[in-house]
Amino acid sequence: MSILAHVPAGSGQPASPPQTARSARYRFLPYLLLLPGAAWLLLFFAVPLVQLASASLYDPEGSLSTGYALTWAFGNYPTALQQYWPQFSRSFLYAGMALVLALLMGYPLAYAIAQKAGRWKNLLLVCVVAPMFTSFLVRTLAWKTILSDNGWLVGLLRDVHLLGPDGRLLATPIAVVLGLTYNFLPFLVLPLYASLERLDYRLLEAASDLYASPLKTFRRVTLPLSMPGLIAGTLLFFIPATGDYINAELLGTPNQYMIGNVIDSAFLVRLDYPQGAALSFLLMSAILAVVFVYLRRAGTEDVL
Amino acid sequence: MRSAFRPLTRRGLLTGTLGSAALLAAGGTLAGCGTPAAQQTEEGCVSEDLSGTEKKLAFSNWPQYMDVDDDDNAKRPSLDGFVSKTGIQVAYTEDVNDNNEFFGKVQNQLAACQGTGRDIMVLTDWMAARMIRLGWIQKLDKANLPNVEANLLPSLRNRPFDVDNHLAVPWQSGLAGLAYNGRVTGELRTLDELLTRPDLKGKVTALTEMRDTMGLLLMSNGHNPSDFTSSQFDDALNKLKRAVDSGHIRRFTGNDYAPDLAKGDIAACIGWSGDIIQLGFDDEQIKFVVPESGVMLWSDNMLVPNKATHKANAEALINYYYDPAVAAQLAAYVNYICPVQGAQAEMEKIDPELASNPLIFPDEAILSKARVFMALDEKQEREYETKFQQVIGA
Numbered sequence: 001m002s003i004l005a006h007v008p009a010g011s012g013q014p015a016s017p018p019q020t021a022r023s024a025r026y027r028f029l030p031y032l033l034l035l036p037g038a039a040w041l042l043l044f045f046a047v048p049l050v051q052l053a054s055a056s057l058y059d060p061e062g063s064l065s066t067g068y069a070l071t072w073a074f075g076n077y078p079t080a081l082q083q084y085w086p087q088f089s090r091s092f093l094y095a096g097m098a099l100v101l102a103l104l105m106g107y108p109l110a111y112a113i114a115q116k117a118g119r120w121k122n123l124l125l126v127c128v129v130a131p132m133f134t135s136f137l138v139r140t141l142a143w144k145t146i147l148s149d150n151g152w153l154v155g156l157l158r159d160v161h162l163l164g165p166d167g168r169l170l171a172t173p174i175a176v177v178l179g180l181t182y183n184f185l186p187f188l189v190l191p192l193y194a195s196l197e198r199l200d201y202r203l204l205e206a207a208s209d210l211y212a213s214p215l216k217t218f219r220r221v222t223l224p225l226s227m228p229g230l231i232a233g234t235l236l237f238f239i240p241a242t243g244d245y246i247n248a249e250l251l252g253t254p255n256q257y258m259i260g261n262v263i264d265s266a267f268l269v270r271l272d273y274p275q276g277a278a279l280s281f282l283l284m285s286a287i288l289a290v291v292f293v294y295l296r297r298a299g300t301e302d303v304l
Numbered sequence: 305m306r307s308a309f310r311p312l313t314r315r316g317l318l319t320g321t322l323g324s325a326a327l328l329a330a331g332g333t334l335a336g337c338g339t340p341a342a343q344q345t346e347e348g349c350v351s352e353d354l355s356g357t358e359k360k361l362a363f364s365n366w367p368q369y370m371d372v373d374d375d376d377n378a379k380r381p382s383l384d385g386f387v388s389k390t391g392i393q394v395a396y397t398e399d400v401n402d403n404n405e406f407f408g409k410v411q412n413q414l415a416a417c418q419g420t421g422r423d424i425m426v427l428t429d430w431m432a433a434r435m436i437r438l439g440w441i442q443k444l445d446k447a448n449l450p451n452v453e454a455n456l457l458p459s460l461r462n463r464p465f466d467v468d469n470h471l472a473v474p475w476q477s478g479l480a481g482l483a484y485n486g487r488v489t490g491e492l493r494t495l496d497e498l499l500t501r502p503d504l505k506g507k508v509t510a511l512t513e514m515r516d517t518m519g520l521l522l523m524s525n526g527h528n529p530s531d532f533t534s535s536q537f538d539d540a541l542n543k544l545k546r547a548v549d550s551g552h553i554r555r556f557t558g559n560d561y562a563p564d565l566a567k568g569d570i571a572a573c574i575g576w577s578g579d580i581i582q583l584g585f586d587d588e589q590i591k592f593v594v595p596e597s598g599v600m601l602w603s604d605n606m607l608v609p610n611k612a613t614h615k616a617n618a619e620a621l622i623n624y625y626y627d628p629a630v631a632a633q634l635a636a637y638v639n640y641i642c643p644v645q646g647a648q649a650e651m652e653k654i655d656p657e658l659a660s661n662p663l664i665f666p667d668e669a670i671l672s673k674a675r676v677f678m679a680l681d682e683k684q685e686r687e688y689e690t691k692f693q694q695v696i697g698a
Contacts, residue, residue, distance in 0.1 A: 067341035149569045171554045254697025268404045
C-alpha cells in the first residue's frame with residue numbers, strides 16, 4: 001500500500017503551460033515533504049550505521065592512542081560470537097520470556113481499555129503511560145526496592161513458601177525478566193489498544209449470532225483484526241528489550257548479563273571498539289532476522 | 305494507480321533512501337579508513353588561558369564529594385568560600401559517576417584536541433594516568449600552587465604517572481577494603497571469608513574498578529599489587545571467577561553498593577572507606593575492615609584537560625583546597641583520606657573524633673599495609689581489563 005498514491009501526480013495530461021508547472025510542482029512535493037525526515041535518517045541513522053560497520057572491521061590490534069586502521073578484519077565477528085554467545089542467547093531468551101509475560105498482561109489490558117472501560121478509558125490510558133514520565137533508570141531502581149531481600153514482597157513469598165527461607169528475587173533471572181516486562185509494557189499496550197479500539201463491536205455480535213463461541217469469536221474475529229497492533233506492539237517491545245542492559249545491570253548479577261552489557265563494556269571499559277561494533281552488528285542482524293521470520297509467518301507485509 | 309509517474313511507495317522509498325544513504329556514507333567514511341590516533345602532544349594541542357578576563361571556572365566532580373551546608377543542600381561552604389575570596393564563579397557539576405563512563409563522555413573531544421567545557425575534572429589514578437599518557441592534560445604552573453608544594457602528603461608525591469607533580473593533584477584519597485553490615489552477618493576479617501563464607505552466599509558485591517577488586521585479591525594470595533606477574537593476576541582472577549560462578553558474588557558495583565549494604569540486601573562487600581564511614585554515621589553496625597593481607601590506596605585527582613580556557617582559575621582553586629583549614633572543612637564532610645598535611649591539626653578544631661579517625665588521617669599501621677596498583681601500559685591495561693570483564697560477566 002502506498003501512502004502517497006493519492007497525491008494527484010498530474011495524471012499525465014500534457015495540457016496548458018500553467019498546468020504543467022503545477023503538475024511538476026506536485027511531482028516534487030512528496031520528496032520535498034520527505035526531505036526533513038530523510039535528512040534525519042541519513043544523518044543520524046545511516047551514517048552512524050556505516051561508521052559502525054567499518055569500525056567492526058578495524059584491525060583488532062589497534063588502540064586508542066595509535067588509532068585504528070580499517071583492515072577488513074572479518075575475523076572480529078566469529079571471535080566476538082565465540083566469546084559472548086552465552087550473553088547473546090540469554091538476551092533473546094529473557095526478551096522472549098518478557099514478551100510472553102507482557103502479552104499475557106498487555107492483551108487483556110488493552111482489550112479492557114479499548115472495549116470495556118467506558119468513561120474510564122482516558123484515565124486508564126494515562127495510567128499506562130504515566131510511568132513513562134519518570135526516567136527509565138528511576139523506574140528500574142524502584143523495582144530494586146520492591147524486590148528487595150528484606151521487602152514485603154519477598155517476605156510474603158517466603159511466608160507462602162513460594163520462595164525458600166533464603167530465597168530472593170533481586171539478582172535472579174526472574175528480577176531481570178520482570179524488569180524488562182514492566183519497562184517495555186507500554187510499548188506493547190499502546191499499539192494494541194489503538195487497533196482494538198477500532199474493533200467494531202457489531203462484528204463480535206454478528207459472530208455470536210452465527211453461533212460462534214466466545215473463544216472462537218476471539219480466534220476468528222478479534223485476534224485477526226488486532227493483528228496490526230499486535231505485531232507493531234511485539235516489535236516495539238521485543239527489539240529494545242533484547243538490546244537492553246540496564247535491567248540486567250541493576251536487577252541481575254554478572255550471570256544474568258545480556259549482550260547490551262557486553263557491548264557497553266566493550267566500548268566504555270575495555271575500549272575494544274572493533275569488538276563492540278561487531279557485537280552491535282551481530283545483535284542488529286539477529287534481531288532483523290527474527291523480525292523477518294516473524295513478519296513472514298504473521299503474514300503481514302504491510303508493516304514494512 | 306497507473307500514471308505516467310511511478311507512484312512513490314513506502315517500501316520503494318525506504319530502499320531508495322537507505323540505499324543511497326548507505327552508499328553516500330560508505331563513500332564518505334570508508335575513504336577515511338579507520339580512526340585517527342588519539343595521542344596529543346604539547347606542541348600539537350595548545351590551549352589558551354582566558355582566566356585574566358573571565359572570572360569563572362567549570363568543575364566536574366563525583367557526587368557527594370563536596371561539603372554541603374547541613375541546613376541547605378544547595379550551599380557548599382568551602383566552595384562558596386572560594387568564590388567570595390577570589391570572585392571566580394564556579395560552575396560545579398556532579399557528572400562523574402564512573403571513570404570509564406566519563407572517559408566515554410569526553411574522549412571524542414579530547415582525542416581531537418577540542419574543549420570539553422570543563423576546566424577541572426576529578427578522576428581516579430589509573431584514568432588520570434591514561435589521560436596523561438594520551439597527552440590530554442595541561443601542565444600546571446607550580447608558581448600558582450604554593451600550598452600544594454608545601455602541604456601535599458609525601459606518600460602522594462612523585463607518583464609513577466606524574467613524577468614531576470605538575471599534572472595531577474589529589475582531590476581526596478581513600479582505601480578500598482572490606483565492609484559488612486553487622487545486622488545481617490557476623491564480623492568479617494579477610495577477603496577469603498568474603499568470597500567463601502556460606503552465610504554470605506549471594507549477599508556479596510565487589511567493585512567494577514578492576515584495580516581495587518583485583519588488588520585486594522592479589523594481596524589475599526600473598527602477592528604485591530604494585531608489582532605482580534601475569535600468572536599471579538590469573539591466579540587471583542580464578543579465585544574471583546569461582547566466587548562469581550558459584551553465585552557467591554551477587555553483583556559488581558560502582559558507588560551504588562552503599563544503599564544495598566545499608567538496606568541489608570547485601571551483607572558484605574568490597575567497598576571504599578569514605579562511603580562506609582558515611583554509612584557508619586547513620587548505622588554503627590556498618591563497618592569498614594582493613595584486611596590483614598593489605599588494603600588498596602587510591603586517589604582521585606584534579607586534572608586540567610586540554611583546551612580548558614581557565615587554567616589559572618583552576619590553579620587558584622586547587623591551591624585553595626590545599627589550605628589545611630579548607631582541607632579539614634572538606635574532609636570533615638566527605639570523610640575520605642585527606643591528602644593535605646596540617647589538616648589533621650585543623651580538624652582537631654572542627655571535630656576531634658574525626659581527627660583521630662585512621663580512615664581519614666591514616667596511621668602508620670594502615671599506611672604500611674596500603675598498596676597502590678601497578679602502573680599499566682596500554683597493552684597490559686587492555687589484557688587485564690578484558691580478562692577481568694569476562695569474569696564479571698561483560
